[in-house]
Amino acid sequence: MKVKQTVMSGIALMTVLAVTACGGANNVNPGNGATDPAPNTSAIEGSSNNGAEDKGLTGEFEIQYFVGGYGDVWWKEVLEGFQEANPGLTITQTAGPNINEQMRPRWIQGDTPDVVYIDGAGANERQMIDDGQLMDLTDFLAGMVNADGDKLTDILISQPTVYEGNRNYTLPLVFGSWGLFYDKAFFQEKGWTAPTNWSEFIDTSEQVKASGISALIHTGVYPYYINGGLVDSAIVAANGGDGSILTRQANLEEGSFSEPAVQKALGQVVELVDKGLIDPGAVSLNHTDSQIQWLQHKAAFIPSGLWLENEMSKDIPDGFEFGFIPSVAQDAGENNIVIPYTNTIAIAQNAKNPEAAKAFLEYAFTEANAVRWAELTGALMNVKADLTNTSASEVVKEAMGFFNADTTTVAPVAVLNADVEKAKQDATIALATGRITAEEWMQRLEAAAAKARK
Numbered sequence: 001m002k003v004k005q006t007v008m009s010g011i012a013l014m015t016v017l018a019v020t021a022c023g024g025a026n027n028v029n030p031g032n033g034a035t036d037p038a039p040n041t042s043a044i045e046g047s048s049n050n051g052a053e054d055k056g057l058t059g060e061f062e063i064q065y066f067v068g069g070y071g072d073v074w075w076k077e078v079l080e081g082f083q084e085a086n087p088g089l090t091i092t093q094t095a096g097p098n099i100n101e102q103m104r105p106r107w108i109q110g111d112t113p114d115v116v117y118i119d120g121a122g123a124n125e126r127q128m129i130d131d132g133q134l135m136d137l138t139d140f141l142a143g144m145v146n147a148d149g150d151k152l153t154d155i156l157i158s159q160p161t162v163y164e165g166n167r168n169y170t171l172p173l174v175f176g177s178w179g180l181f182y183d184k185a186f187f188q189e190k191g192w193t194a195p196t197n198w199s200e201f202i203d204t205s206e207q208v209k210a211s212g213i214s215a216l217i218h219t220g221v222y223p224y225y226i227n228g229g230l231v232d233s234a235i236v237a238a239n240g241g242d243g244s245i246l247t248r249q250a251n252l253e254e255g256s257f258s259e260p261a262v263q264k265a266l267g268q269v270v271e272l273v274d275k276g277l278i279d280p281g282a283v284s285l286n287h288t289d290s291q292i293q294w295l296q297h298k299a300a301f302i303p304s305g306l307w308l309e310n311e312m313s314k315d316i317p318d319g320f321e322f323g324f325i326p327s328v329a330q331d332a333g334e335n336n337i338v339i340p341y342t343n344t345i346a347i348a349q350n351a352k353n354p355e356a357a358k359a360f361l362e363y364a365f366t367e368a369n370a371v372r373w374a375e376l377t378g379a380l381m382n383v384k385a386d387l388t389n390t391s392a393s394e395v396v397k398e399a400m401g402f403f404n405a406d407t408t409t410v411a412p413v414a415v416l417n418a419d420v421e422k423a424k425q426d427a428t429i430a431l432a433t434g435r436i437t438a439e440e441w442m443q444r445l446e447a448a449a450a451k452a453r454k
Helices: 002-020 073-085 099-109 125-130 138-143 184-190 198-210 224-238 244-250 260-274 287-295 354-364 367-377 394-404 418-432 438-453
Strands: 040-044 059-066 089-096 115-118 171-183 214-216 299-305 322-325 336-338 340-347 408-410
Touching: 059 073, 059 099, 059 354, 073 089, 073 354, 073 367, 089 099, 115 354, 125 340, 171 184, 171 224, 171 394, 184 322, 198 214, 198 260, 198 299, 224 244, 224 260, 224 299, 224 336, 224 418, 260 418, 260 438, 287 299, 322 394, 336 394, 340 354, 394 408, 418 438
Parallel strands: 059 089, 059 115, 214 299, 336 408
Antiparallel strands: 040 089, 115 340, 171 299, 171 322, 171 340
16 A cells, blocks of 8 residues: 555656656646636537438547647547547537646546546546546457557557556557757767767767767756666666566565666766766756757757757757657667656546547547647657658657667656655766765665665
8 A cells, every 4th residue: 555655656746847847848838827717618519410410429528638738739630530430429628728627626526528638737647546537448458449440559659557467547648758869960060970879879978078068968956857868778778678677666676776787777877977978067957957058069968858859949059950869778789768758548437428438549549640649749649650751840750760660669657656766866866976886876776665665
């Protein structure tokens, strides 16, 4: 019971951190803090002419979705198409930047929508599961075939998160990845090669240092950036590409923070410190300050999430060309490692029209809709898609290229206990500034995990 409570606390902490550091475009409130007086609810009336009510689904269907940095155009387009396919269905869209708080009384009373997109302030997936508010989708997702006839599990970039051993309650809709970013144009000008493994990363970083600028800058005030963009992928790479080690850590398993893979990954961070490849001033920088310095070519690499280009769009210099690398810690010839973050969609336990809810998921999760998501939001939907000839940004196309490749391994989404997460962030900053050893990092985390298990 203590473990369950601490996992929930970890999710709450990560939500706060993401909002504080603008961790993703979906945390941006386009209303500039203004509060909607009531939920933005709009209904699409199904046609009843010429026997249309006999075509497709019927009845009422309600969907709740948060409107943030991704906007609502994609939702309206997809729901319009779903309506055309089911003219006898009355669709209600309940949405807005404050929708989670506005809908809370209805969820408490059991008067829920059929489908909910879990994102934004006030949204907590684990809490909804623990409160019995979400439908068990395990069997449905295992056999789900989308509107194109594709098996869902074959086209997802990141598989549904597993709870309680083997149960699925949510489906990742938005897919993002941590990684390292660099300026392709600047690299070409300097004659530097974008690395594909650890040896190449060290070689390039030493060339960068020799030119008089820092190789790596990071967001020292928010250490989860360097953990997500470098340390976690290094741990998975050192574990032979097996991401289950992150799940063991999230489950607070004894010894999971001091396994040989962890020791090897921390040794790589120490190597960067010993060779002077980390900007010494990064420890005091927040996300925007470190990103501004990187955009000004005061450093070559920066760890961040795929929201980076959109977040810094007003400050990008002319000629700057975003480059993305999901991981650099792997040995030559080994797979790239993706450390993902996701926003999910689910069906309410008290859904009044579960048939329509399941049909909507089958309709939404197609390659065509994934392409439109990338074009309209500048981010990625959790469906493998060819974005080559689309209007999606070049960095999003490059990222999708990695995710579609057989040479890429996507790690599971794993969230630490809040206290353990804090200990990890503090320990990583201490390690990255040379104040503690790798052994001390592991001791701190094992102690924090042991305390959380009590």
